[in-house]
Amino acid sequence: MRLQVNGIVYDVDVEPDMPLLWVLRDELGITGPKYGCGVAYCGACSVWVDGMLVRSCSYAVSAAEGTSVTTIEGLGTPDALHAVQEAWIEEQVAQCGYCQSGQIMTAAAFLQENSSPSDDEIDEAMSANLCRCGTYPRIRAAIKSAAAKLGGA
Amino acid sequence: MGTLSKVTRRTFLVGSVAVAGGVAFGFYAYKTPGDNPLLADLGEGEAALTPYVLISPDAITLITPRADKGQGAYSVQALLIAEELDVELDQIRVDPGPPSPVYYNTALATEAVPFRSTDTSNAANAMRGVADAAMKFIGMQITGGSTTVPDSYEKLRIAGAIARETLKKAASKETGTPIADLRTERGHVILPDGTERSYQSLAEAASGLTVVSDVELRDPAQWRLIGKPVQRVDIIAKSTGTQDYGIDLKFDDMLYAAVRRNPRNGGGMAGYDASTAETMRGVHSVIDLGDGIGVIADNTWRAFQAADAVECEWEAAPFPANMDEHWQVLSDSFTEENLNSRNLDAGDVVTALSEGDVLEAEYRAPYLAHSPLEPVNAVVKVTDARVDIWTGTQVPRFVQTNVAAITGHAPEDIHVHVLMMGGSFGHRLEDNYIHHAVRLAMTVKGRPVKLTYKREEDFSHDYLRQISMGRMRGNVSNGQVESYDLSVTMPSVTDSQMGRQGLSLGSTDPIIATGAWDQPYAIPNYRVSAYKAPPLAPLSSWRSVGASTNAFLHEGFLDELIHAAGADPLEERLRLMNDETSRRVLEAVGDMSDWGSDLGPGRGRGVAFALSFGTPVAEVVEVTDTPAGIQIDRVFVAADVGKVVDPVNFDNLVKGGVVFGLGHAMNCEITFTDGMVDQPNFYAFEGMKFYQCPEILVRGLENGSRIRGIGEPPVPPAGPALGNAIFAATGQRLCEMPFSKFVRFA
Numbered sequence: 001m002r003l004q005v006n007g008i009v010y011d012v013d014v015e016p017d018m019p020l021l022w023v024l025r026d027e028l029g030i031t032g033p034k035y036g037c038g039v040a041y042c043g044a045c046s047v048w049v050d051g052m053l054v055r056s057c058s059y060a061v062s063a064a065e066g067t068s069v070t071t072i073e074g075l076g077t078p079d080a081l082h083a084v085q086e087a088w089i090e091e092q093v094a095q096c097g098y099c100q101s102g103q104i105m106t107a108a109a110f111l112q113e114n115s116s117p118s119d120d121e122i123d124e125a126m127s128a129n130l131c132r133c134g135t136y137p138r139i140r141a142a143i144k145s146a147a148a149k150l151g152g153a
Numbered sequence: 154m155g156t157l158s159k160v161t162r163r164t165f166l167v168g169s170v171a172v173a174g175g176v177a178f179g180f181y182a183y184k185t186p187g188d189n190p191l192l193a194d195l196g197e198g199e200a201a202l203t204p205y206v207l208i209s210p211d212a213i214t215l216i217t218p219r220a221d222k223g224q225g226a227y228s229v230q231a232l233l234i235a236e237e238l239d240v241e242l243d244q245i246r247v248d249p250g251p252p253s254p255v256y257y258n259t260a261l262a263t264e265a266v267p268f269r270s271t272d273t274s275n276a277a278n279a280m281r282g283v284a285d286a287a288m289k290f291i292g293m294q295i296t297g298g299s300t301t302v303p304d305s306y307e308k309l310r311i312a313g314a315i316a317r318e319t320l321k322k323a324a325s326k327e328t329g330t331p332i333a334d335l336r337t338e339r340g341h342v343i344l345p346d347g348t349e350r351s352y353q354s355l356a357e358a359a360s361g362l363t364v365v366s367d368v369e370l371r372d373p374a375q376w377r378l379i380g381k382p383v384q385r386v387d388i389i390a391k392s393t394g395t396q397d398y399g400i401d402l403k404f405d406d407m408l409y410a411a412v413r414r415n416p417r418n419g420g421g422m423a424g425y426d427a428s429t430a431e432t433m434r435g436v437h438s439v440i441d442l443g444d445g446i447g448v449i450a451d452n453t454w455r456a457f458q459a460a461d462a463v464e465c466e467w468e469a470a471p472f473p474a475n476m477d478e479h480w481q482v483l484s485d486s487f488t489e490e491n492l493n494s495r496n497l498d499a500g501d502v503v504t505a506l507s508e509g510d511v512l513e514a515e516y517r518a519p520y521l522a523h524s525p526l527e528p529v530n531a532v533v534k535v536t537d538a539r540v541d542i543w544t545g546t547q548v549p550r551f552v553q554t555n556v557a558a559i560t561g562h563a564p565e566d567i568h569v570h571v572l573m574m575g576g577s578f579g580h581r582l583e584d585n586y587i588h589h590a591v592r593l594a595m596t597v598k599g600r601p602v603k604l605t606y607k608r609e610e611d612f613s614h615d616y617l618r619q620i621s622m623g624r625m626r627g628n629v630s631n632g633q634v635e636s637y638d639l640s641v642t643m644p645s646v647t648d649s650q651m652g653r654q655g656l657s658l659g660s661t662d663p664i665i666a667t668g669a670w671d672q673p674y675a676i677p678n679y680r681v682s683a684y685k686a687p688p689l690a691p692l693s694s695w696r697s698v699g700a701s702t703n704a705f706l707h708e709g710f711l712d713e714l715i716h717a718a719g720a721d722p723l724e725e726r727l728r729l730m731n732d733e734t735s736r737r738v739l740e741a742v743g744d745m746s747d748w749g750s751d752l753g754p755g756r757g758r759g760v761a762f763a764l765s766f767g768t769p770v771a772e773v774v775e776v777t778d779t780p781a782g783i784q785i786d787r788v789f790v791a792a793d794v795g796k797v798v799d800p801v802n803f804d805n806l807v808k809g810g811v812v813f814g815l816g817h818a819m820n821c822e823i824t825f826t827d828g829m830v831d832q833p834n835f836y837a838f839e840g841m842k843f844y845q846c847p848e849i850l851v852r853g854l855e856n857g858s859r860i861r862g863i864g865e866p867p868v869p870p871a872g873p874a875l876g877n878a879i880f881a882a883t884g885q886r887l888c889e890m891p892f893s894k895f896v897r898f899a
Contacts, residue, residue, distance in 0.1 A: 014452075015434065022454035026409060031401035032394025034575070035453075036526045037608045041836050044526055072394030081393070088392040092384065092801050095809055096223025097391030098398060098526045098575025123844035130835060132526045132576050133223050134812025136846035138805060 001065050005030060006074030016062035020054075021045045023061045024071060032072035032101045036130065043129035046102035047071045053109040072101040075108060084108040087146035095133035103129050107143050115150050117143070190253035191216070200360035202316035204255045205234055205309060207248075208356040213238075213340055214246045218256035219305065220296040220547050221249075221387070222525070222577035224864045225802040228385040230305050232799060236378045237313030237371065239337040240352070242386055249571040252549035258295050258304050270671065270767035296547040297582060297694060299766040299862025302798055306860040307370070314368040323359035324350050382801045387573070399545045399572040400530045400605060407532070408437060410593045410604040411456035413463060414445030416613045417470030417828035419691060422446075424466045430459040439463060440593055447593045453605050460607070470828025472689045479689050479825070480517070483622040486642040486686035493645075493685040494661055497670040500678035505636040506626050512717050514625045514710050517889040518702035519822035521618035522830075522838060523695055527575025528611040529586040533594035534601040539566045540591065541601075545574030547581045551654050555584060556591050578813070579694040582650065583616050612838070613830045616650065617823055618695030619643040619664075623706035629718035634725060636678035637714060639669055641706055642686045646699070649692040660685075668700025668765050668869055669707045673732035690825065696813060697865040700765035704869030705818070705876070705890060708761040712877045713886065722877065723748050723760050723773075734793050734857045735762065735769040741791035741852050746773040755779070756786075759877025761870040767859065768866035769793050772811065774878040775847075782897035783879055785815065785847040790867060795857040807867045808849045814871025816840025820893045845898060 003010045005028060012027050024030040024047070033056050036044030040058035047056045048070040049063070076082030081089070084107050094100050103126070110117070110125040117125070122143050131139070191201035199209045207214040215238075217230035227247045235242060250256065317337055324342040325332045327350075334345050341349040373379070390396035415422055425446055427439035435455035440447040446463050450456035473479055531544035540560055546552055549569040557564040574581055590604035606614075621643040628636045645662040662685060670681035695701060715725045723743050730736045739762055742748070752758060755778045762771045770792040777784045788811050797803045820839045824831045832838045876887045879896060887895055 018452075018454055022452060025401075026452045026454070029403055031397070031403075034398075034526070035400065035528070035605070035608075037835050038457075039608075039834055039836070041834065042526065076393065078389050078393050078395060085392045089384075089388050092388050092805065094223075094385075094388060094391035095225070095805060096525065096527070096574060096576040097387065097396055098223075100391055101394045104392065104394075127843040129843065130526065130840075131843075132524065132578070132813075132840070134809035134816070134841070134846075135805065136812060136841075136843050137808050137849055139843070140846075 001061065003061070003064060003069065004067070005069040006071060012061070014061055017060050019057050020047070020059045020061045020064050020069070021056035024056060024069075030071055030073060034098055034101055036099065036102075041130070042099070043102040043106060044099050046105040046129070048105065048109060051109075053106060072105055075105065082108060083149040084111065084142070084146045087142040087149060091138050091142040091145065093135050093138040093142050095135055099129065099131045103131065103139055107139070107146065111143070111147055111150055116147055190251050190255055200356040202319050202359060202364060203312040204250070204253070205312035206238060206316035208320075208352050208359065210353050210356060212246050213240055213244060213352055214248050216250035217247045218250050219258075219301040220545065220571055220574065220581070222296070222545070222547070222574040222581060224301070224806060225385055225799065226296065226301045227387065229302060229799045229802060230309055231386055232378050232383060233305055233309035234313040236376060237310045238317050240340040242378070242383060244340050247386055252553050252569050254550070258300055270764065297579070299768065299865040301864070302794070302862050303767075303860045306796075306798070310370050311368060314370060315364055315366060318365035318368050319359050319362060320352050320355050322362055322365055323355045326362070327355070327358055379798050380796065380800065383799065385802065396573060398527055398575045399532070399543060400527055400575070402532045402543050402572065402603065404532070404601040407601040407603055408449050408597060409451060409453045409456050410447055410449045410590065410602050411453065411460040411607060412442065412445055412447045412589050412604065412610060413460040413465065414442065414610070414614060415467045416830070417467060418614050418830075419471045420444065420828065421468040422465055423468055426464040430462040433459045433462060438596065440596055442589060442592060447589060447604070449593055449597060449602060453603070457607050470825075472828070473825075474828040475826060476824050479620055480622070482689060483620065483642050483686050486684050487624060487640055488684070491642070491684040491686065492682060494663070494666050494670070494683045495680065496666060497679060497681045499676070499680070500636070502636050502638040502678040502680040505678040506628060506638060510628060512627050512713060514713060514888055516623040516625070516706045516709055518621045518705055519824070519890060520620045520690060521695055521817055521821055522612055522615040522823050522832070523578045523580035523618075523693075524612065524615065524835070524838060525574065525576025525578055525580050528606040528608055529580065530603065530605040531587045531590040532601050532603045533587070533590040535560060535591065535594045535598050537598070539568060541568045541570065542587060542591070543570045543572055544587055545572050545577070545581050546584060546587065547577060548584060552584045552587055555588060555654070559588055559591050560595060578696040579698070580615065583653070583693055585653070608835070609833045612833055615823075616691045616693030618701060619646050619692050620689065621702035621706070623710070625706070625710040627710065627714045629714055632718050632720050634676055634711070634714045634718055634720070634729065637676045637711065638678075638680045639707060639710065640682045640684065641665060641669055641703060642684040643702065644686045644689050644692060646692045646694060649688060650694060664699035666699065666703070668697075668703035668763055672707060672762075672764055673735045673769070674726070674729040675731040676729055697765055697868040700763055700865075700869040704761065704763035704765070705872045708763065708870065708873035709876055709888065712759070712761075712873070712880065716880075721749070726760065726762060732764075732769070735764060737856050738762070738769045738791045738793050738854060739771045741854060742771040742773045742789045745789040745791065745850055745852060746775070748773065755882060757878050757881025757883070759874050759879070759881050761874035761877060763866070763869035765866045765869050766862055768861040768863060769857075770866045770870050772867070772870040772874040774815075774871075774874040776875070776878045776882050778882045779899050782899040783882070784899040785845065785875065788815070788847050788849045788874075790849065791852045791854060792863060792866060793854040793857045794861040794863050795859050796855055797853040800853065803853050803863055804851050806863050807851045810863075810865070810867030811849050811871050812841050812846060814868040815875055818872030818875055818890050818892060819898050820891050822891050
């Protein structure tokens with residue numbers, strides 16, 4: 001099976017129903033997406049498939065064949081940060097940080113659709129992502145400052 | 154500080170390297186923490202200046218032995234060393250270092266004594282000294298009890314100063330410039346003519362010198378880093394997916410593993426059939442673990458699938474099968490023979506409550522899971538010569554000892570490499586998952602094996618937050634709280650947790666009463682009786698431990714008494730308060746929340762206070778009773794840690810602690826049916842959702858005379874403050890958590 005992840009093409013030999021998350025993590029060594037719940041509840045595994053936000057722990061790899069997958073590593077790097085990552089660093093959002101790849105991928109997808117969101121819209125977009133450390137106030141602030149960076153409100 | 158204390162402090166920091174024998178030898182022999190472990194493993198041209206600073210030709214590494222579970226421990230430890238060492242946080246690497254008795258936790262023992270943290274009497278201090286020495290003797294390198302900053306505050310600054318002065322001594326020797334003419338900045342020693350010598354270039358020269366031990370700490374007015382907003386050392390990695398946690402580790406020839414153990418935690422396995430699992434793709438082997446099976450495969454998901462495909466026959470749970478029985482055990486535990494401590498017995502509650510109107514209540518708090526978002530995991534490689542373990546753990550020394558017993562290696566051949574943790578909340582004080590990983594790795598010697606717990610396995614095998622019950626009686630007179638008699642019972646967390654380490658800390662478990670007996674209120678007749686219930690489900694420390702339940706009991710019923718007295722919840726607490734630092738914390742939330750102002754119809758505010766781990770925290774919660782349920786609007790928090798070392802992290806930890814405390818009080822419980830946990834995953838253990846998160850305003854005070862931690866103390870007041878706010882808004886008093894059993898949250 002041929003997969004394109006962060007612009008690089010990989011050939012993998014896996015069962016078609018293996019979740020994309022485990023192909024990324026164990027087969028390709030791309031560990032930004034995290035395993036949290038395994039049932040598409042917590043959002044730690046969030047990645048983009050052709051620009052669409054998916055929960056990779058519950059997304060069969062066969063569905064990603066022929067698409068372009070983007071993980072947090074493909075969004076931006078320490079040397080070339082995405083605006084959302086910049087905002088996350090400036091607000092110092094992370095505590096343990098384990099959920100933040102998923103939070104950032106979710107926020108970045110959301111801000112592409114809505115560059116000047118209201119508080120209620122932010123709540124709606126982010127409420128399916130779990131942070132056990134309770135960084136929600138900082139996530140909220142970072143989304144607002146990222147929206148400003150991206151040229152919105 | 155007396156001369157003896159000064160000597161002690163120095164002997165600790167420089168270890169046995171630079172200490173001249175003879176001076177106070179007996180004292181030294183008892184207090185010595187052991188050798189500098191970094192000296193055993195030095196590379197060419199490296200110098201280990203104190204156990205906390207390692208200078209290599211290419212790097213400056215600060216050793217930060219307190220584990221980082223997300224609370225920013227690495228960053229704050231590095232900051233304290235860097236302040237005196239004169240390096241910036243972008244110049245250094247941090248490394249948790251090897252497990253070693255030299256990194257024992259002083260502050261943890263300091264609070265393990267039966268004195269109020271506000272008690273600075275000679276007796277209390279003497280007792281703390283004894284506990285401290287004992288902890289050193291055992292060499293407990295533990296991260297917990299909100300002790301990282303209290304333990305490190307002076308120790309790490311002195312370590313930085315020692316290293317700095319030793320580097321200056323080396324530069325002086327090499328250049329002939331008197332030490333007094335040298336200064337340091339950004340990792341360099343600077344000569345009077347402006348010539349700079351990097352610390353790295355001085356490493357070799359410094360390594361041959363006697364360490365300078367006579368150092369003075371800088372005046373706080375000169376601090377560059379402490380108390381200033383700084384960027385956490387891990388923030389870029391954690392914002393770019395490049396932070397490696399234990400679960401992310403990968404070696405070339407690594408195998409992947411899963412376990413499936415009796416869902417009745419601690420029960421045995423009567424038999425199993427792995428014939429289907431063994432034929433599944435990628436499966437290497439299925440291993441009998443006694444109380445379950447382990448699967449070794451070539452991919453985590455395949456290991457999970459195969460573990461689920463094994464047919465297992467499980468035995469009964471070693472504790473009551475259903476919740477009614479657990480509560481019944483607690484209900485039956487308020488007996489004289491179960492009385493474990495009664496550290497507070499002021500006035501005469503028996504006489505005071507023998508007549509007139511007596512208010513009574515029973516409060517309950519449920520089992521809770523720790524459930525950090527990173528499920529437990531460990532990579533282990535076993536060879537005949539050594540065992541290597543890569544994992545996130547708060548107890549590396551326990552791991553060393555326990556694994557040695559499993560594999561038969563000498564403890565010094567067990568190498569624990571501590572990695573960043575994706576949360577813990579006390580979860581990683583347990584090391585059972587590491588034992589399983591070791592046992593699996595022993596079957597494939599020479600190959601690293603990564604064991605990852607499936608989320609459901611993590612939930613069903615957590616060592617839980619205690620279940621607890623309180624029975625209270627009290628009365629009021631002339632608009633004031635007059636008598637408060639609180640009886641609390643829970644099984645012993647300490648017996649359960651330390652029992653798994655083969656340790657006994659005596660029959661009295663202070664945890665049963667912490668957060669209740671030690672609160673700074675002067676109530677005329679005031680008694681707290683702690684009853685030890687028999688063991689039920691296995692327990693472990695959960696963020697804020699005893700105070701996580703006791704503050705709910707204590708502050709909930711205190712609020713009831715104040716209401717019965719017709720007094721104001723904040724004013725009456727202030728009137729009763731007998732500790733100045735605590736009083737100012739309460740006054741601060743009153744000020745922040747504009748306490749007393751009219752909130753309008755359907756709204757209410759509640760206040761709660763808790764002193765835990767020596768840190769007084771007061772919280773005011775504002776709620777609105779909406780058609781969709783209770784909405785939490787705003788939370789105000791004031792806390793006093795003596796000195797806010799890292800203000801950004803302080804703010805983040807307080808807010809996170811409030812979300813954690815509120816979320817569990819709102820919605821979370823672990824229950825049992827047929828001996829099995831009813832909550833398999835996060836969807837059945839929902840804390841606070843993003844949209845429910847209120848605005849949280851935080852004020853850090855610095856009136857306290859000692860440095861305190863902030864990781865846990867914001868948690869205990871959150872639940873009772875919410876309960877008291879719901880009462881204020883609706884008139885409904887909630888005596889049991891989670892509150893979602895009785896009210897709906899918007």
